[in-house]
Amino acid sequence: MTFSKRHNFAKTPQITVRTDAPDGLRYAVIQNAYDCVPSYNEIRSVVCRVLLGAPDPNNWSEVPNIRDEVLYDIRHCDWYKVYDVAEALLAHIENTRGYDNAVQYAQAMNDFFIGAGIGWQFAPNEGIVYRGDETFQVATAEAAKTLDATGRKNAATEIEEAIRDISRRPDPDITGAVSHSMAAVECVAQDVLGSEQTLGQIVGNLNLPKPLDEAVSKLYGFASQHGRHVSEQSRPAPEDAELLVQVSCAVCTYLAKRTGGA
Structure with a gap:
């Protein structure tokens, strides 16, 4: 364990990178793999398979030739391929x-x-999925735990799909994340009320405290507008989808816990 971890000096920097793979990450993908698989030849075979490039037959020695070849390949590939390589490794x-x-x-x-x-x-x-800020991580983890504990498998699946959609590379499926996150809330609401009506029709029957009832209703309207009837002008931003997923998780957790069983 490093000095900073032993003494809890580590900080959590703000998230600033999503659609990129900085040089440090490209190096870490290979170096961390080498720490587990001490063979650059093995690593090269994985990298070449993912990037669909043939290994250089003139490179025989592990260090520096094959090592440098691998580092060159990872340094010059598209950013999203770096994450594909990490998953394959x-x-x-x-x-x-x-x-x-x-x-x-x-x-x-x-x-x-x-x-x-x-x-x-x-x-x-x-594999590699979307990482939000601390509140996002807490909300999604708590929702998954609570929905699983209360037997709301469909709602849990919708949350998983929302996170999977927002995690797509190189372009996230924003509309899918919006739709699935609100579908999770709808699943829980239907289960609570024993209804098959839409969330927009039954939100008033959930006895949510004000102004949460109005907030959920407006979120449903937002999801209907931007997640189902999308246009070039109404396409939501990734941070909008992240917020909606986070709020949906919090509402699902609240409803599930309020009705017992968690």
Whole structure:
């Protein structure tokens, strides 16, 4: 464990990187993999497979030739391919070196993502997914836990789909994230009331405290406008989708806990 971790001096920088792969990340993807798979030849085979490039037959020695070839390839590929390479390396590590080494790689990458202010993270069994600020992380994690504990599998699936949509690379599916996040709220509301009507029709029957009832109604209207009837002029921004996913998670958690079983 490093000095900063032992003494809890680490800070969580603001997220500033989403549609990019800085040089430091490109290096970390390879170096962290080498710490788990001490063979640049193996790493090169994974990198070449993902980038669809043939390995240089003139490079035989691990260091510096194959190492430098791998670093060159990762440094010059499209930003989103860097994340594809990281996912492929994680799968290779788990298949050849075992679960513990895969966890080591994922954790090392997550530490780098946080420290470098990069808005992505490895999630168990999901690859690299969207990482929001601390409140976003807490809200989504709490919603997943509560919905699972109360048996709301459909709502939990909708939240997973929303996060999956906002995590798409290189272009997030913003409208999908908006639609799925509000569908999660609708699922919970229907379950609470035993109704098959839309959220817009039943939100007044949920006995939500004011002004939360009006807020949920307006969120539903926003989702209907921007998630279902999208146009070039009405396409929401990624930060709008992040906010809606976060609020939807909080509302789902609130409704599920209020009705017991969590």
